[in-house]
Amino acid sequence: PILVSGWSWGSTMALLFAQRHPQWVRGLVIGGVWTNTPEEVAYYLDAQGPRSWMPGLSEAFRAYSDSRGTACDLHHAIRQGRGGAALAKAYVDAELMQCDVGGIPRPVLLNPPTGPDRGPVDMATEKDEDTRFAFIESEMLCRGQRGAWRLHLRFPKTLASVPLVVIQGRYDQVCMPETARRVFRAWPGHRKRLIPMNAGHWSFSGPSPN
Numbered sequence: 001p002i003l004v005s006g007w008s009w010g011s012t013m014a015l016l017f018a019q020r021h022p023q024w025v026r027g028l029v030i031g032g033v034w035t036n037t038p039e040e041v042a043y044y045l046d047a048q049g050p051r052s053w054m055p056g057l058s059e060a061f062r063a064y065s066d067s068r069g070t071a072c073d074l075h076h077a078i079r080q081g082r083g084g085a086a087l088a089k090a091y092v093d094a095e096l097m098q099c100d101v102g103g104i105p106r107p108v109l110l111n112p113p114t115g116p117d118r119g120p121v122d123m124a125t126e127k128d129e130d131t132r133f134a135f136i137e138s139e140m141l142c143r144g145q146r147g148a149w150r151l152h153l154r155f156p157k158t159l160a161s162v163p164l165v166v167i168q169g170r171y172d173q174v175c176m177p178e179t180a181r182r183v184f185r186a187w188p189g190h191r192k193r194l195i196p197m198n199a200g201h202w203s204f205s206g207p208s209p210n
Helices: 009-020 038-045 059-064 070-080 084-099 129-146 157-161 177-186
Strands: 002-007 025-031 164-169 192-197
Touching: 002 009, 009 025, 038 070, 038 129, 059 070, 059 084, 070 084, 070 129, 084 129, 164 177, 177 192
Parallel strands: 002 025, 025 164, 164 192
Antiparallel strands: none
């Protein structure tokens, strides 16, 4: 058995690993917890979520809104090559802004992407890292938005003896802090610890010895 750890999407994969292979897990440490529910996707991407506090972030993507919902709109545009590499970079930049906490100025943070359209993205040959990241993540978020895939919080009883540590930034603008609480409550047994951090999705230097 091994100690399994993951942050953000890594927390999703670590929890999925524990569900499928409980006999291989000695302990689980997760943070920035994500289970890909429609509520989480709306919290992260929709204009009514934390982006309402970030001037220009939602407006920058308005030209790519086709009424499928934010995640599916963006994935459709990225997949079709609309906006080219500029849209993919804007997608990544917006996420990095939401990952940070503090230091956000009042002026508009992100202007609309102005890159030329390109052909549909072929992930088998695509080399641009921003495009690959934006394609993969927006596809998963679109699945979550549609309710097509989420991490169900059903854990084998054999995990009751496996310790769990959940680390969560209480000001996280990407992953809903309540998701971490739901995972914590669903974990079987009592060998578990919830650790709230005075941070966003990743803006901390790590726990102190205390």
